[in-house]
Amino acid sequence: MKTKLRSLHVFLLLLVVLIGPVLFKQIWPVERRQYDWVSLDETQYTEVTFRNTEQQLDLGGMLFVPAGHGPFPAAVIIHGSGTSRRDSGWYLTLTNHLQQNGIAVLLPDKRGSEKSQGDWRVADFHDLATDTLAAVEFLRAQNEVPVSRIGIIGMSQGGWIAPIVASESSDVKFVVSMVGSAVTPTEQLIYEENHNLRQMGFLPGVSNVIALASTAYIRNIAQAEFWDWVANYDPVPYWREVNVPALALYGADDTNVPSEESVKRLNALGKSNLRIEVYEGSGHALQDPVGRGNSIIREEALAAIRSTIELD
Secondary structure: OHHHHHHHHHHHHHHHHHHHHHHHHHHOOOOOOOOEOOOHHHOOOEEEEEEEOOOOEEEEEEEEOOOOOOOEEEEEEEOOOOOOOOOOHHHHHHHHHHHHOOOEEEEEOOOOOOOOOOOHHHOOHHHHHHHHHHHHHHHHHOOOOOEEEEEEEEEOOHHHHHHHHHHHOOOEEEEEEEOOOOOOHHHHHHHHHHHHHHHHOOOOOHHHHHHHHHHHHHHHHHOHHHHHHHOOOOOHHHHHOOOOOEEEEEEOOOOOOOHHHHHHHHHOOOOOOEEEEEEOOOOOOOOOOOOOOOEOOOHHHHHHHHHHHHOO
8 A cells, every 4th residue: 555655656746847847837927028020011122033943943022122222232031940921020120121221132932932932841951042042143133223242141940051052152242140050950959849848847857858759759750751851951061161251140048049059060160251149138039138128139130230241
């Protein structure tokens, strides 16, 4: 009888340790911050279409042109993970800021999204890089907007793609990676899942173990087709080939991208043309720290991007 009671007590204790913090988080959730961003109806843009001839895809997008006659420096945005939406306040806050500061921006629709053909779910990062290369070529060849120089801004997952594009096109004159990971997708997925579980309430240690199981499920079952393409991609060799002015931005509190490890790997390259900035108090969006405003992208990050683009 005592043995059964002892076993029951151990079971109940384990249940409390595993589930108790999660239930607490659900009953008393942390209040979400409300951020300030630019909405689609606040912007001015021109519809554009261009073709990825290498992979026979017609792609759409929005071209944001500054006031004045130019010529303007121009940036092509590279989307993060998943399906892209034109009304994303994160992207529009960046494009609007650059447009208002004399920089033209092409925000393409990711393949398989909005007005672009294709399917990102069966594309690896090299495939997606051809879409950006096509966008760069479109800006270079068009005659409607005078352009002085062209570069790329990879946002989140786009930071994995940006160094591929820069290493393959001599038309790319600057590179920005905005919270783009410098570890492999598999390493990042484990990091992100671990933090997702902690945000649900699981304790450290417990979250680590569950994350290994949940990432295995994602890679091998839930999203197996996509992960077969990208799981072991390493961006560092491509960063080694980037020889134009480059900027990598990270948030110290990012729970999606392992900022500390990414900075370590990029610093190990010893590249004088690569500037790295880490912002304390910011997460994956590079938002204002708590108590210092509610902008979805902090002014220091926007200024750093602008200065890299304007660098002669």
